[in-house]
Amino acid sequence: MARINLEHIRHAYGERPKSEADYSLKEVHHEWNDGGAYALLGPSGCGKTTLLNIISGLLQPSEGRILFDGRDVTQLSTQQRNIAQVFQFPVIYDTMTVYDNLAFPLRNRRVPEADVDRRVTEIIDMIGLGGWARKTARGLTADQKQKISLGRGLVRNDVNAILFDEPLTVIDPHMKWILRSQLKKLHRQFGFTMVYVTHDQTEALTFADKVVVMYDGQIVQIGTPAELFERPSHTFVGYFIGSPGMNLLPATIDGNTVALGTDTIALDYSPKVASGAKTELGIRPEFVRLGREGMHVRVNKVEDIGRQKIVRAEFAGKPIAIVLSEDGEIPADPRVTFDPSAINIYADSWRVGREA
Amino acid sequence: MDRTWNNKAWFMVLPVLLLVAFSAVIPLMTVVNYSVQDTFGNNQFFWAGTDWFVKILHSDRFWQALGRNLLFSAIILSIEIPLGILIALNMPKKGIGVPVCLVLMALPLLIPWNVVGTIWQVFGRVDIGLLGFTLKALGFDYNYVNDVFDAWLTLIVMDVWHWTSLVVLLCYAGLVSIPEAYYQAAKIDGASRWAVFRYIQLPKMKRVLLIAFLLRFMDSFMIYTEPFVVTGGGPGNSTTFLSIDLVKMAIGQFDLGPAAAMSLIYFLIILLLSWIFYTVMTSSDEQA
Incomplete structure (x- = not known):
């Protein structure tokens, strides 16, 4: 759990960006409060995932620094940053059982087996796969697989932040609602810093205390759902939030x-x-x-x-x-x-x- | 039922039937014909029954050649498969290195078998060959013409040189099909390099590896051209594989009967192994 500061972060995928247009992510300077629940909202290709990968360390920003609780982590690897991240499409280790899949992040970090068992059992119950624990993950359906991915993101309780990259895309609507409420509950219970990327405004507005709206590589507004609704600071926010838009x-x-x-x-x-x-x-x-x-x-x-x-x-x-x-x-x-x-x-x- | 019965449709199958008859059935039946008869020339044949089969199955020569085949296949598989995986893992995934590596890898595969044999036959000679001469100059007692171990070593190194690329290319194809998200998730989960290989790369390569294994096994089990060109089966009979022995018997000694019997046995062995592998392959598909 940590406060995350992004200091003048910019990112370009190509070498030697020449103009502002070459940057997929234009300058971002922002503080994510410890224990905050944030949603990164924006259309496809607006730089949400880029920003998320920069926070988790999967991507090195072209410019700028990232601080966790005031400590510069820009050069640290994903593992050293101690971040959990859930991806859009299910990633499972299909030769392992459901239980081992969930235990994997803990065992890699040499957590004692007793603690592993306690955490994994807790998470398995939460994602509703109790009966599947000893089965191989291969035969599961797409949304069960995604629940495992989600579970692997939640299984460690010492992480600095949990990042979600459109995690509920492949889940059916009813289950989406249940899982989102569980995430919300978990957030209140443990106070993880959570960043949730989505292009679905309902998801963003219900999950987050603060919504960060991105458009064309830059943050156009950060605010509570009410602020975004009443005082959109950019025409894009007006158009994107609300149905129909402004x-x-x-x-x-x-x-x-x-x-x-x-x-x-x-x-x-x-x-x-x-x-x-x-x-x-x-x-x-x-x-x-x-x-x-x-x-x-x-x-x-x-x-x-x-x-x-x-x-x-x-x-x-x-x-x-x-x-x-x-x-x-x-x-x-x-x-x-x-x-x-x-x-x-x-x-x-x-x-x-x-x-x- | 208003089904139209028109047996003229069978004529459509005729071309294929003729093709298969002339390319496979008739030659095979000729061999069967030889295998149960004896001849002293002049196109005179005498009925021999199963004598030739009994003789082949009781000859040490046959079992030794079969043993050499199995040993050779086992050795080259245990080198080429791990080596192929290792090279594929270290090949670049993007950039200019990719086409360069792929072309380099494909080169040995493009060379005809007998040319490969000739290359290594010359390469390994102690009088004019670069490899043989260098080894001799460095003080190694290397001579594939006289020494059994050296002859085997040369054949194995040659086969590894020639065919590891195939394993590499197949594994590489398996590796590049793994979505980037798997590696990202592994980083997030704190997986070690070994864990990434064991739980992501190896499972995803399993199917292509099975194919690589099958192809290399079958190819090496039928090996003929390269050892024929390099060692001619020697020194002594030390590199005489089944195929080489068969040709010696049929064309060298003109023992058509035993040779025919042996090729049928060889054929049945290959058929049996193919069936086993096919079964293994399809059953692992069902699990997937």
């Missing part, structure tokens, strides 16, 4: 007035926007009110998703999504208003705050 409308800012096509909205503050920047207004579909007053929209389609309706409409020539309650009515001449507190202004994709 509405982004091209806007012209003049003082505290925002012009959207022919309509204008007055803000209670004046965003400081550099001239020439591409400015947008972001509003989540949950905060768009559909009624008889406000700005004109044209409704194209209504999707009923059970407890809510999603209205797909056109506003000032741009598509806009509106979330309507189940019994919400669509008036004959539909108009919208935006909840003023939920409006975010973006300049060149980055949020311009009240304070800026």
Whole structure:
């Protein structure tokens, strides 16, 4: 269990990166608190796995330092860093029994056999493979194999951190939920520092205290699920978190007035926007009110998703999504208003705050 | 049932039937024919029954040759398989080294058998051969023409040189198919180099190793050309393997009857071993 500091980490897979674009991972400078549960969220290829492998030591960063509890571990091997990591696809030692698979990381570290037995039995029960302990791992199904992988990650209780690289991809939805709750429970019980990579926002938001959103090789926002929802600091976060994502409308800012096509909205503050920047207004579909007053929209389609309706409409020539309650009515001449507190202004994709 | 019966379809099988008849069945039956008869030339044949088979099975010459074959196969397998694995493990996995290594490895396999034999026949000669001459100049009493041990050593080194590559290439193919995640997981689990080999690489190579083992066993059990070119079966009969003995008997001595009987026995041995290996292979597949 440790506090992990990433100091100005950058990574490029090719030799001699020339421009910023050559870096798969752009500068990351961040502290992971001891005992924190973090989710690294982002689309495929955004550098999540790269960052994870740099923390575990499978990859040497091109630049920067990694500190565990203030101690520089950049040059240390994975084994010396004492990290557990679970991979996306099951890795099992298929000539060994399920029990031996789980005991493997402990025996490699010369843990006394009595402790090995105690830990392995505990983990086997947790992943629900009690009856399989003495069977060879070869004949198991994919999700049983992944449970073994997961179990091997959890079996050591002295690790500095446990890293999960989309570990539940191959597990079926029902089991996913159970395993995730067990991970969460384990986290509360032992206080491991956990970093969980995923591209599934539900998984990220339910697992983590803090979600780190990555996009195109850089961290675009670190925050609690509520912060990501209410104040996305980058248009990507707005789009990626939430279903449907945030509405982004091209806007012209003049003082505290925002012009959207022919309509204008007055803000209670004046965003400081550099001239020439591409400015947008972001509003989540949950905060768009559909009624008889406000700005004109044209409704194209209504999707009923059970407890809510999603209205797909056109506003000032741009598509806009509106979330309507189940019994919400669509008036004959539909108009919208935006909840003023939920409006975010973006300049060149980055949020311009009240304070800026 | 509305099934159309058209026996003309059998004509489709005819070409294959003819091909197999002329390439396998008829030659084999000729051998069977010889094996149960005796001849003194002039195309006159006398019925001999199982006499030749009894004679072959009671001859020391046959059992000694068979023993040499088995010993030779055992020795080269116990060298080539571990050596092949060792080389494959140390081959580069990416970069310019890969094609270079693969080409170097493939080279011996591209050389025809008799050329390999000739190369080593000349290479090992003490008067003009680089190897023989050097060894002699260094003070070793090396001469594969006179010395049984040296003759065997030369044949074994030659076979290792010629065929280890095959094992290497097969093992390498097995190794590169192991996903990177296995090695990463092993690092995370703190596995030693030996544990990685024992629990990841070896199990993943098992199937290709089985194939390598089979190919090398069968090939070495049928070995003919190289020892024929290098030692001609000598000194004495010390490197006379079954195949060499067979040719000596059939063409050298023109003992067609015994030679035919011996080739049938040889054939049955190979058939038996192939069947055993096939069974072993398929049963291990079922487990997988």
